[in-house]
Amino acid sequence: MAMTNAFDIDARDPTPLYAQLERAIRFAIATGRLGIGDQLPTVRQLAVNLRINANTVAKVYAELERAGVVETRRGVGTFVREPDSKTLTSRRRTAAQEQRLRVLSERFLAEANMLGFSPAEVVEHLRRRVREGE
Amino acid sequence: MAMTNAFDIDARDPTPLYAQLERAIRFAIATGRLGIGDQLPTVRQLAVNLRINANTVAKVYAELERAGVVETRRGVGTFVREPDSKTLTSRRRTAAQEQRLRVLSERFLAEANMLGFSPAEVVEHLRRRVREGE
């Protein structure tokens, strides 16, 4: 059972809860903390854990279902789906994307720095979290 | 002329515009793109540039003023203030900041993932950058 639950949600963050949760779940899958076939918490259970409304969780699950990230079966649960072949192949690596990653990274490091984290600390933080799921 | 180009905000991002703009301005100051005493664009001008409502810009300026980041003078403009001494010293490491870093990390990795970069690739990219930057 994938019971490392409680995704990172911050009600004080101005980003909508549903957006935070969707990111957190995709993050968990991308880092391997949630593997293919793993069951996600039930709508009601996760709502209780995160102290948010069940409707919000249901909205996220429905969106992830629509995106093909998870598969939901009534009366059973919600499970991580195998990545679609299209999702994997339709991504060319271009110089423009490298550039955008650099910009993204710079902004990320700067924002973390505003929170009082040094670049080295941030890298270490990320390294640990990405490692968690393998 | 102060700031020619606009700040980086995205209406498609679920994060509220005012939050994006506030972050962008703080970011510009933190990275030195906006120096102490520099004038920010006027409320109306920035609204036109970013194609958002003037009220939204005004809300951000008011918040930054309240936070002591900028100084506003009617009929004149809005200017970057000198950092308050308290602002510098009161940066203790708290659990809330750790939580914010986690949320920030997830947003970052999610965005990078949409560019086609896996979490492991992103971490490696960052690791190299940080090492080079020093």
Add this chain to the structure above:
DNA sequence: TTCGTTGTACTATTGTCGTAGTACAATATG
């Protein structure tokens, strides 16, 4: 079959976000 669980689908309510428009106060400039 019955029962409980899970996802889904509604209604209703509250608060926030963003826009549009107007008016006003303070300042610089001619």
Add this chain to the structure above:
DNA sequence: CATATTGTACTACGACAATAGTACAACGAA
């Protein structure tokens, strides 16, 4: 002085976010 510019304050409106509550549909298991 008058005028334009800048920030501020306010109303109103539509859309969305989040909540609470209820009911229903599909499935597994007893």
